[in-house]
Amino acid sequence: MTRKPDVSCVFVCHDGDGRILLARRSAQARDEPGAWDCGAGALEFGETFEEAVTREVTEEYATAPQKIALLGVRNVLRPGSHWVAVIFAVRLDPAGARIGEPHKFDELGWFAPDALPSPLHSQLPPTLELFTAR
Template identity: 40%
Template sequence: MTLNNSIEQLLISALAKKGGDSSDFDLNPDTKLAENRILKPAAVLVAFHEDGRLLLTKRSARLKHHPGQIAFPGGKVEQGETLEQAALREAHEEVGLPPDQVDILGLLPPHETVTSYTATPVVAMIRGDFDHRAEEGEVAEIFTVPFDHISNPSNFRIEGRRWQGRKRYYYVAPFGPYYIWGATARMLRGLAGRLCD
């Protein structure tokens, strides 16, 4: 079995496992969430190159929400789009990934963010190389992280900082100069747990 086939099979097996939704509030059970809150649908593309490298972006420091943070390509679902279509459209816009070079493997459970989105991770394989093109004004950098790093739960730890007057805890999975944390790290931690079960 080649490397890309083995990684693809591991991902398919992980996606087949049962598991619930996640949220930015998982590690903060005392957070009171409004029962009538309205969550906007979003989709992110958790895309792996055939050699197992995970595609990630560093968001522009000029953005209103999550400036400078590490993120998957993705965004809100437009009227009439499926989750998969939204993730592919956003990845094409943000990093230049052609949709016809992507094979969708499946979906992870939705993740609720502090910015009132329900982000569904769309797990996929990228077929062949493509010319990375960062969307000006939104993406500061495009980079990859090895499969071994994000698939190992021991590479994740819990940290905390004060937010809105209280201590908020979250997952982090730093890699070199990249501080992967928050929603991105939480979704990846969920995937790592499935890969290791």
């Protein structure tokens, strides 16, 4: 069997005024429960990146993106998994954001990049480097 990397669309949602939206991963999350993270989801066959981001943001945060901008790409190698992460900045209306997938997340919060909660998901700091460099 040949294993191939998966493609993930990762999104750092922001309000346009400097705050970013993070979600705390629930006890049922696939990995790192209790860690704060931005959103992400696998690219489905036949989808554009923007379609995947729109679908995933709407599923996870129950509101549609206002603006989507490509930030960069990361090669994520973890024990047992390999992802090509395509990273986006996504502007959201803070009034519309809420938990859309309570089995994955148990809390949402808007944070200044210099005042983040802890613990952070292990993959969040290198993703935020792309966001803050824009």
